Amino acid sequence: MRDARTDRVTMWDVAIIGAGPVGLALAIALDRAGVRSTLIDRTPEQALADPAFDGREIALTHHTIAQLEGLGAWAGIPSVGISALREARVETGREGARNPLVFDLPQGTPDHVEALGYLVSNHMIRKSLFDVAAARPGITLRAGARVEALYARPGALHVRVDGDDVAARLVVGADGRFSRVREMRGIGAIVHDFRRSILVCRMAHDAPHHHIATQWFDEGQTVALLPVNGGASSLVLTLPHDQIERLRTLEQSAFNAEIMRRVGDRLGAMRLVSTRHVYPLKAVYAHRFAAERLALVGDAAVGMHPITAHGFNLGLRSQEGLMAALAGADDIGSRPVLRRYEWQHRKETAPLFAATNGIATLYTRDEAPFRVMRKAGLKLAQSLGPFRDSVSAMLMDRGSK
Secondary structure: OEEOOOOOEEEEEEEEEOOOHHHHHHHHHHHHOOOOEEEEEOOOHHHHHOOOOOOOEEEEOHHHHHHHHHHOOHHHOOHHHOEEEOEEEEEEOOOHHHOOEEEOOOOOOOOOOOOOEEEEEHHHHHHHHHHHHHOOOOEEEEEOOOEEEEEEEOOEEEEEEOOEEEEEEEEEEOOOOOOHHHHHOOOOEEEEEEEEEEEEEEEEEOOOOOOEEEEEEEOOEEEEEEEEOOOEEEEEEEEOHHHHHHHHHOOHHHHHHHHHHHOOOOOOOEEEOOOOEEEEEEEEEEOOOEEOOEEEOHHHOEEOOHHHOOHHHHHHHHHHHHHHHHOOOOOOOOHHHHHHHHHHHHHHHHHHHHHHHHHHHHHHOOOHHHHHHHHHHHHHHHOOHHHHHHHHHHHHOOOOO
16 A cells, blocks of 8 residues: 555546545455555544554454455454354343344354354454555555545546545545535435434453343343453443433443443443443435445445444445446446446345334334334244244345345
């Protein structure tokens, strides 16, 4: 990866705005296909090269792992940081632990497949992808740089970066669910604000988790416990903003005691072993995934509610879909190419986005009708083995596109 800071005016095949995991993955895939790209990100290079722990544990499907293997990034993730997800449980209400909805390996799963998926910290994925990208000469990095404007010219889209001009046949917005690229090009988005925040951190505990993930919809809160190696779990707690802010700054022993109370002491004594991180809970779906010589990928296109753990997996699907649309094209930024990408990614994401938001609404509203419906829904799902197998297969995603 080269540094483009000294370039005044440059013409690229592709300019990627956003050097997060999806932007990095796309740059690597492009370079493997012989397409030159530049990565532009406001984050300083040192923070990109050695990202800090941000609390987020990513549930990777088998298809996503295959993608990371193909990009050369899976081998760079330490094995101690890869935790098997062997079972997922969904509970509702105070008595939910007695009768959970369980998803495990579906019938017919090959013997060599041992888990539904694998949990890896977001910062480890980012670091491994950055290391791969840094070793590829066809990728140029412009870190610590702010995008000031985007404007079209014949055959190219120009990016104004800290007073310099960068031109590309295709510009890709990979700058997250609150994308400035999307905003600058006048692309609106459906924004579902759940009026909640998420607190994420890592908690050590005395009782073993047996590599089981638990999603618990209790009255007034949603709790997820995601199993990680080392006798710990990633806590994902959803509450109103003011309650989350109080917990974020609460003294550690008081925090430990409150979390144990909130999770019902199900994992024995628990203690905080990481920093605490807070994120607003908003789902985003762009009105368009493409415009003149512009494509949106990752959360800039679709920012999912984390309830189904599909956000990063769909993000990698978007760059995979864009690469498929670009294959063999004489003009990679042409309208037909971008239409193919948009149609395919919309077909993959629209039903899942709608269903996820519907599930999230059902399971986070505490009015009596919603409590009755979710308890009835769980009871029905428990009785339908084929349904549970189909959901497990979706969570695993072992198939190709």
